[in-house]
Amino acid sequence: MxxxxxxxxxxxxxxxxxxxxxxxxxxxxxxxxxxxxxxxxxxxxxxxxxxxxxxxxxxxxxxxxxxxxxxxxxxxxxxxxxxxxxxxxxxxxxxxxxxxxxxxxxxxxxxxxxxxxxxxxxxxxxxxxxxxxxxxxxxxxxxxxxxxxxxxxxxxxxxxxxxxxxxxxxxxxxxxxxxxxxxxxxxxxxxxxxxxxxxxxxxxxxxxxxxxxxxxxxxxxxxxxxxxxxxxxxxxxxxxxxxxxxxxxGSVNPLVVLPPVVPSQGAALAETLAASICQGAGQFCTSPGLVIVRQDAAGDAFVQALADRLVAQTPHAMLTPGIRHAFEQGVSAWSCHAGVQTLVPGGAGMDALPRPFLGQVQAGDFIADARLQTEVFGAAALVVRVDSLAQTLAVLRAVGGALTVTLWGADSDTPEHRDLVRAATQVAGRVLFAGVPTGVAVTAAQQHGGPFPAxxxxxxxxxxxxxxxxxxxxxxxxxxxxxxxxxxxxx
The missing domain is CATH 3.40.605.10 (Aldehyde Dehydrogenase; Chain A, domain 1)
Structure with a gap:
């Protein structure tokens, strides 16, 4: 047959x-x-x-x-x-x-x-x-x-x-x-x-x-x-x-937004990140699905800017009905989670084009629940709010393995940045200090892989x-x- x-x-x-x-x-x-x-x-x-x-x-x-x-x-x-x-x-x-x-x-x-x-x-x-x-x-x-x-x-x-x-x-x-x-x-x-x-x-x-x-x-x-x-x-x-x-x-590809970059670059970075989340309707193995942001007023402004720019995105149809169904299920599970605040509702039902989803969760809730640590394949991301470097490191450890970790703002040599880079290299096969992870160069130095489950x-x-x-x-x-x-x- x-x-x-x-x-x-x-x-x-x-x-x-x-x-x-x-x-x-x-x-x-x-x-x-x-x-x-x-x-x-x-x-x-x-x-x-x-x-x-x-x-x-x-x-x-x-x-x-x-x-x-x-x-x-x-x-x-x-x-x-x-x-x-x-x-x-x-x-x-x-x-x-x-x-x-x-x-x-x-x-x-x-x-x-x-x-x-x-x-x-x-x-x-x-x-x-x-x-x-x-x-x-x-x-x-x-x-x-x-x-x-x-x-x-x-x-x-x-x-x-x-x-x-x-x-x-x-x-x-x-x-x-x-x-x-x-x-x-x-x-x-x-x-x-x-x-x-x-x-x-x-x-x-x-x-x-x-x-x-x-x-x-x-x-x-x-x-x-x-x-x-x-x-x-x-x-x-x-x-x-x-x-x-x-x-x-699969990979959630954490992206860490450190406080020094937010006041001067926050708006531009939010626009860049929104486009990366929705590139190819989010159907990239390197799509940034986890955004780690400090819990302060500048972090609030960045998250709001990201939400505003995601609302303006228009992802195209997904590859197959099966992939689209899994995306809708994943978005629904995040939306219904008691610890997740929905910022951009996403999902549109199987009869319409997909819409991006953005949720927000506190670091403690994220670390405690493995269901929040798994990839939703599509234009969807969770913002994890942290109050310290220690919490940022704990969130990365909870992820366990990823294809990429992106660190925005780790430009100076400080003990805190050294700790962060060490943690990122333990989690990911590729660590970025600029740009977004949704481009994978074909070169001798490339490493496209990472600890399990990536x-x-x-x-x-x-x-x-x-x-x-x-x-x-x-x-x-x-x-x-x-x-x-x-x-x-x-x-």
Whole structure:
């Protein structure tokens, strides 16, 4: 029975005919093809993989006139936003190619032999890295290009020499199919095995579970909901041979507004923050969902300015009815909480465009109730009022883990600011001292991950060129003969 259908995000009407999801047999065949290609692909040179990535980037850019309007119909995110996202995706692919060509991936640590008895004496040791094998990559709903079929996870895995089995997202199924077809054409044109790039599709939980359970899958990359990610993480951990699960699950992204910046910059910062909360209808994993403000008159003025500017925002339609329903439920739960004062009511019912929500809660109430510490995915934020640095630190500790923490006003070197920065680095993978977190640069220094519940593997990143480290495993070669050291595909 068909269970995939392209839907116009603005009208809710179907686009074209529906089609059947991948069967269990088709999922198994895709993984088998990836497994068969793994050794050959791992043996390719850095230059060969760089050429593949560049060709994928060029094909994506060449398909802009078809792919961007299709992405807009299925997501409602707008042509300008999606055109920029396609450019970013091509930039990522080319960036990983540059990394490969610089030799970073195949760098070897060579410890020469030292004569004598241990511990001073030692044999010659070379530390190399080898590809893990086939990677299951789960596309995200909110970035139809950058975190989807040819997004960062796919680019990183291919750069590392790992075949990819993409699980397309049902929120943009036709875009995914066309992008998959484009990628397969590039792989074939380069003379690589078809198993280097495979895909499966389906909206049912069973599709993802079967993919993760496939014995030949060596790692999983996932960006999506907390509950969906944790369910798949358990599947990965409970296999007969457990495998790494690199999950980005969600984040409240605290933003601390320190008193020194409010008198002179409060109005401008409130406008910037309101736009960030509503960017993409709040459907960013880095959307600031928690705003920590001092309990004083200047803080009151800032919060009022933020509320006024949020009222003026007009978020567009959300990606899917399911995401919209979860947003309405989250806003309702906050609105009904005894400790939350509603400042901007938000929510508009499923038949209207979403409206931003802003609530206010005292630090003690926030710290005491885990229900207030979870993400509401959409244009919604809680202001937490604190009366001291100690309370600010306690609020950050209550969050536990986030992709980002933003500190506005920590510009001078003081003991208090040092304490705050230390606390922020314990909570988040990225700490900002200016700007807003809803932009994630693709660069070697980027860290897009954080302590749980933001991600399941906080020592890794899903954005930036260090992402390929997830798909490489260190191996030490002791007293290896010259032919092993010089053999392409072994080291």
């Amino acid at each position: 068909a269970d995939l259908q392209s839907i116009n995000a603005r009208t809710g009407q179907p686009l074209g005919a529906a089609w059947a999801a991948s069967t269990a047999e088709e999922i198994d065949a895709a993984v088998a093809a990836a497994a068969q290609a793994a050794a050959l692909f791992a043996a390719t040179s850095a230059a060969e993989r760089a050429a593949l990535l560049r060709d994928l980037a060029e094909a994506l850019l060449a398909g802009r006139d078809t792919l961007v309007p299709l992405a807009d119909r299925e997501s409602g995110l707008g042509l300008a936003r999606l055109g920029g996202e396609l450019d970013r995706t091509a930039f990522q692919l080319r960036g990983f190619a540059d990394v490969l060509e610089r030799g970073i991936v195949h760098a070897v640590i060579d410890d020469a032999a030292v004569a004598g008895m241990p511990p001073a004496g030692r044999p010659r040791m070379l530390r190399v890295r080898v590809p893990l094998g086939p990677v299951a990559m789960f596309s995200a709903s909110n970035f139809p290009f950058a975190f989807s079929v040819l997004g960062g996870d796919t680019a990183a895995a291919l750069a590392a020499g790992c075949p990819v089995v993409v699980k397309s997202h049902p929120a943009h199924p036709e875009l995914s199919r066309q992008t998959v077809a484009l990628a397969r054409q590039v792989v074939a044109a380069r003379g690589l095995p078809v198993g280097v790039f495979q895909s499966v599709e389906g909206a049912a939980v069973e599709t993802g579970v079967r993919l993760v359970q496939a014995p030949a899958i060596a790692a999983v990359a996932f960006t999506g909901s907390f509950h969906g990610g944790m369910a798949l993480a358990r599947v990965a951990a409970e296999r007969a041979r457990p495998i790494p699960f690199y999950g980005e699950l 991600s399941t593997a906080p020592a890794t990143t899903s954005v930036g060129y260090a992402a390929l480290d997830r798909f490489l495993r260190p191996v030490a070669l002791q007293e290896a003969p010259a032919w092993v050291v010089n053999c392409r595909g072994l080291v």
